[in-house]
Amino acid sequence: DIQMTQSPSSLSAGVGDRVTITCRASQNISRYLNWYQQKAGKSPKVLTYAASTLQSGVPSRFSGSGSGTDFTLTISSLQPEDFATYFCQQSYSTPYSFGQGTILEIK
């Protein structure tokens, strides 16, 4: 099974800050990596898929990069609505697996 490890587990940042979240896979998953945003009390929503393709309707301040085992999600200029929990997920092989999540909090 493929293990996904995110860092950091939590992060405090301010509006306008640039933020980067990292996700590492336990084996090569090429670009089969998706990022999701989950706001409190809501279900997750996809932000990027195939490592770097932005889902339709997602603001361009979000970007994904990486391949192989190391991936990043970057928010170029944090907005108030971006404070949430972020998860990575590998779609390379079943059982599909998620990172443990990164809680992004307001500083």
Next chain:
Amino acid sequence: QVQLQESGPGLVKPSETLSLTCNVSGGSFSSYYYHWIRQPPGKGLEWIGYSSYTGRSNYSPSLKSRVTISVDTAKNQFSLRLTSVTAADTAIYYCAREVIGYCDSPGCLKTYNWFDPWGQGSLVTVSS
């Protein structure tokens, strides 16, 4: 646009069977894979398994002995059954559709897929 909605009991007794249904509306039911994913309160996401619209299924090895996911194409619904539940099965259960995306390699060994949309989630508590 397509919407998914979970339904089922919010309380299940230990050793009994958890049953949830996900209704799919507003779009085509065929040509997709339908998944169940759970999240213990305050914790991360765990993939449970999927069924294709043709009924082909695949389950997490950690739950395989207790899980059944089935589809009802006539009703545009799919269901989850989890037997012999314990307190460790207390979680928010989400249904989600797997979008079959694109290939960017010659021969297309595997498409890029992702979960979209998700249902709003159904909290199931296992307690006597």
